[in-house]
Amino acid sequence: MIFYPKNFDIVSHQIKSDKLYGIMFHGSEKGLIDYYVSQVQKILELPVRKITYSEDFALSETLNALSFFSTKEIIIITGVNGNITKEIAQTLKTQTHNFPIFIADDLAPSLKQLFQKQANLALVPCYPESAIDLQLIVKRYLAGKGIEPKALEYLCANLNSDRQFLYSELDKLLIYCNDKDQITLEDVHEAIVPMRNVSLDQLIISFVKGDLKNYLNDIECLLHNNIPEMLIIRSLVKYYTNLYTVKLHTKAGMSVDEAMKLLKPPVFFMYVKHFKEFVATLNCTSIFNALKLLTAAEVKLKSTGANVKNIFENLLLNNYEKNLLITYSANM
Template sequence: MKVSPRELEGFVRQPPAGLRGVLIYGPDGGKVRETAERIGRSVVTDLSDPFNVTVLSGDEAEADPARVADEAAARSLMGGRRLVRVRDARDRTAEALANAFSGPDTDTLVVVEASDLKAGTGLRKLFEDKRSDLAAIACYADDARDLARVLRDSFEAAGVRVASDANQFLLERLGSDRMATRTELDKLALMVGQGGVLDLETAMEAVGDGAALEIDSLITAAADGRPEGIVSGLDRAFRQGESPIRVLRTAQGYFQRLHLAASRAAEGRNPADAVKSLRPPVFFKAVEAMTRQVARWTPTALAGALARLGQAEIRCKTTGFPDEAECGQALIDVARMALRAGARRAR
């Protein structure tokens, strides 16, 4: 069965009775690991317990399917439930896991971690099919709501208050990997100290994210109608570890705000006032570019750009077309839309 984003928190806090295995996969490796550990702690209190926890790699599972079956069928000698973790699994690990799940039913939970997987492939097919004792959870880059919650919860737990402009800066810079985000937030909390206030200057100084800056440049190029710089910029971002899904979601977030500002400009406000009216406020270094873009685009054209970006995200998740190529083509298409929008406005 698939676990939807709406069901995720309840599922992680209390996995359903009778659950034998759960697959956690996606391009956000940090979120995959964090989710796997949270589910694991619903079974055992100590993930390093040598008696009740077994950790296997995908390679080990594939090389010795009998061991996977034995571990999944074993009962705890110390009392309580057992946890089997299979890290870095791949589609070809599915055969060993299917064999294990065909064995005797025990209260051992098998948690499988994998990177991004195509729909209908071995692992997803095994865990997403109609069996109620197996489940699959997809972990994609945090959207704005998820990231805002992570920031709020982390800083509240550390006793740190955050200035609004610093919070907006972090929302725009973090989120491509959950573990990396938490590492940055922990670092900031230590710098500021309990009871302190995180200001924009400190946040900008501490959070150096070259890939995020590269994405900002790509989105600006697309919104300005400059397709020629997108491919090389995307190559740099991907080499720095960014995922196509993260790039597309960041672009969609930016174009949603641009669409709102353009709609207000269409109602009679001048572009600068339309941009200033956005909440949370636009990061000060991006105000000039967005004001220029509001003057270029119409709300109708922006709706088309958002549709193209959304289509690209769906294709990345559901088809066999290369994700990076689809992401790049979508941004180039949007840049060409910007050129056409500017030409129409100039008439």
């Protein structure tokens, strides 16, 4: 069966009721996937083992293997692609000893169809959410408190769908407004912007401009304030993806303003000027190559013990070496 993130409470209930044999998460919103995988782990309270998907690996043996250290395990299977074999399909139609969580970027039709049709399997697509979905999530989380329309709009424009980050920021807002019945735009500015979002936006602008000094200062500040390094990378990826999207639309004849209206969430009004400057100055090739560098940096952060600061510093320097960035005058 297919469940969307906003209906994940149903998935949680089915896991607790022992009605699900496995879950497939797929899509481009890695923050959502990471969050919901962590929620499944909390529900089951089992040790976790990670493996990489292969069409010829013995799934049945893996999912029914007994552990020396616990009665059951969560088996997280990453890199899911390709079509499903009969053996894998048959295994997933029955309840296995261990609980499988599959994670895919692009899902083959046969796998997607299997998880959609089987009542005991859950398919959870994780893609960027609409402004309306984010509003519902924020309102639900802030239940019991009123919120001004402008404050809600600001939150949805500045908080992304990475649940760990989103809920952390909303918790901070709730603490700040503990004795208030109505949350105002001023409350949101005071509770959230100074610590995180402004700094994150400033870092992105410094990176695109190639402003090494301010970029490194922003990195230092964000890491000092315990901003997850993966959030920093993914925010940069999201920004460049937005630039690339707008560039493609303008090449097809759309105006910049029209193309920007298609972005979800929209560019916050304080940074529209910078965004338009970057759209006008950068070309599609440089944006695409920057995205490749950012993706490689994300993989390095996940898979190595390299110094985080060095990774971020080299990221900008590599952009310079490849002539991917536009040089801006000091007074711009």
